[in-house]
Amino acid sequence: MGTWDVGPFDNDTAADWCGDLDEAAADAREGMVRATLIRAADTTEYLDAHVSEEAVAAAALVASQCPGGEPAGPHYGPDEPLPDLTGLRALALQALDRVMAEPSELPELWAESDGGPWQATITRLRTTLAPQVPGEQLRLS
Template structure:
């Protein structure tokens, strides 16, 4: 696994996932994102790191289309346009929750190093994905 930073697109698996999205037809892209999130949510046993990295990238793509979301990485994110993914907010939140719940290899790997910046990025994504009542801000911090 090649990881060079703590962001959702800062690893080989996420970059490959975005490349797969680019190679898919426009009509398949939402289904790929949805399937990636759902597979992680449905994993009851040990959640492997590659699946988690794909789910974090998928959740970041959903968050990028929400108010307060950051655009996908211009180098490692998808180059092709994505459909409206905001209907997947709840799935993206659930997937991030699962990545942060034992047993999760990715969470364990980040705990072995200084995982605080990585966890902060996950919390930032979660905050963006939460529905925001008009005029109010939510925070998971």
């Protein structure tokens, strides 16, 4: 099937990765998320789409535990409980930045279609993961 929507878990690679996460021992899940984020963040050469898709899913899991975070994909996200991943916020931001930076295959693939909604998904994740300034409040006008 490949990719069926713009969400972090809406592709075969991310869904398979979440299945592997579910099968991992409970005490290994945080390490698996960390390793996935590091693999993307540390890539200096061309970043393959499958590495990016896994990193976006991992970043979405971190973001899901942050204030304002959206729950992980109910159909294709992990089913098993996850440890506290909020300590990986900075690493998740680095991974997303690398996914969006050249040379990276995933933005190229989304550019071939209407990639605007996908980019909006990445922007929402980045906003959720970004550290809040103490005392900062949103003002509604």
